[in-house]
Amino acid sequence: MxxxxxxxxxxxxxxxxxxxxxxxxxxxxxxxxxxxxxxxxxxxxxxxxxxxxxxxxxxxxxxxxxxxxxxxxxxxxxxxxxxxxxxxxxxxxxxxxxxxxxxxxxxxxSARAPKFQKKLPRPLGEDAARAMIDTVEIQAADSWVGARDAAVVTLLYGCGLRISEALKLTGADWPMGDSLRITGKGGKERIVPVLKVARDAVATYLQLCPFEPEPTQPLFRGKRGGALNPRLVQKVTEKARMQLGLPATATPHAMRHSFATHLLSAGGDLRAIQELLGHASLSTTQAYTSVDSVHLMKVYNAAHPKAG
The missing domain is CATH 1.10.150.130 (Tyrosine recombinase, N-terminal domain)
Incomplete structure (x- = not known):
């Protein structure tokens, strides 16, 4: 009833x-x-x-x-x-x-929620992230589809985009400059830098793509010319991770985690990475970077004016 x-x-x-x-x-x-x-x-x-x-x-x-x-x-x-x-x-x-x-x-x-163990993101190592992109590219039957998949995954890793953000790009976003204006969750806008390797990957895809980039149409197309389904991106990365022997946590979103972790490991600032990822809370960024408290303290001690 x-x-x-x-x-x-x-x-x-x-x-x-x-x-x-x-x-x-x-x-x-x-x-x-x-x-x-x-x-x-x-x-x-x-x-x-x-x-x-x-x-x-x-x-x-x-x-x-x-x-x-x-x-x-x-x-x-x-x-x-x-x-x-x-x-x-x-x-x-x-x-x-x-x-x-x-x-x-x-x-x-005052009601209390049950406690649960939060699943921390598991980023890929730098070599594994590169191998994922390379494998995604060569496993498609059509060369333009392989180039498309590699371009999408490169944007996830090279710019820290969510799948939904990458697939919202349109022909109006091409040609890409040194940065992209991304509208993320809740309509929040942010500017993300675009590495040359990411621009080159998109350029290769568009050279092979049978559909011309149109300002009002999705940049990344399905085989029939419509918008690329995010599930297809998940499937190709799943196939690639199985070929590479990577764990089940090696998902498209893990490429975004990897972007944050590798930036921090290279000395990036947490607050700047928060802006690049489009997080409202710095604590969310800390979880994404998956670094231990010792490394965080090193970053703190190196940056804080009164440290040391």
Whole structure:
């Protein structure tokens, strides 16, 4: 049986999502995840209390209610990571709702998420990253497809781009100069330098590509001329890593991790790398670089004016 939530609760949820779009610039995928997570919570309360949950009912949520919700998620088989994500969305919704409706959201905000071991990114070594690009290029039946795949992976490693960012490039981005203006998560723009090796890889692809680069069309095309599917990039890197005997963590996104790690190892500044990656938080960049605390302290001691 599908439970109906109250109109007031639904309106509040949509109001919060609209505010998240406007104030935080949240991407649509994020908005969809937020909606589903908070809907799960409201539907749970509706079932748990056997009545629709209007704004007054939502304001009366108790600590036992929150414990029951977490127990419900656990019984449904949700992973600790998934439970933590859902609780984070509910807390964000309640901060907004409490300020708007004037109630105290302590019961919700004090709820604790289960602990889980965060998976640290595993970058490739420099030789493995180069081998990945070379292998991707030679495994396609069509030379232009191999050149295309190598160009995409080179941009991931050479510029620290996400797959989605590389595949959003259009003919208007060619010819490439020394830098690219990239629109990342949440519509945040950043400027990334483009190495000559990356420009050359894209140039080789375009020389072989049967489709002319058009300003309004994707730069990277599928075999029929449409936008290249990101899943195809994942498949070719998966095939390459198996040929090279690399671990399952050698994914397209690992090339981005490698970009950050190798920059830091070469003496790059964490704050500058944060800007290049488009991270909102420096702590996220530290995780991506996958370096130990000893190396971080060396960077700190070398850079801080009062160190030593």
């Amino acid at each position: 599908t439970l109906e939530i109250s109109g007031a609760a639904r309106d509040a949820l949509e109001g919060w999502l609209t505010a998240s779009r406007a104030l935080k610039g949240s991407a649509e995928n994020t908005i969809t995840a937020y909606r589903n997570d908070v809907l799960d919570f409201i539907v749970f309360l509706t079932s748990y209390h056997a009545e629709p949950q209007g704004l007054k009912a939502l304001a009366r949520v108790t600590t036992p209610d929150m414990r029951a919700f977490m127990a419900h998620l656990r019984a449904e088989g949700a992973s600790p990571r998934s439970m933590a994500r859902k609780l984070s969305a509910v807390k964000s919704f309640y901060r907004w709702l409490a300020e708007r409706e004037g109630f105290e959201p302590t019961a919700v905000l």
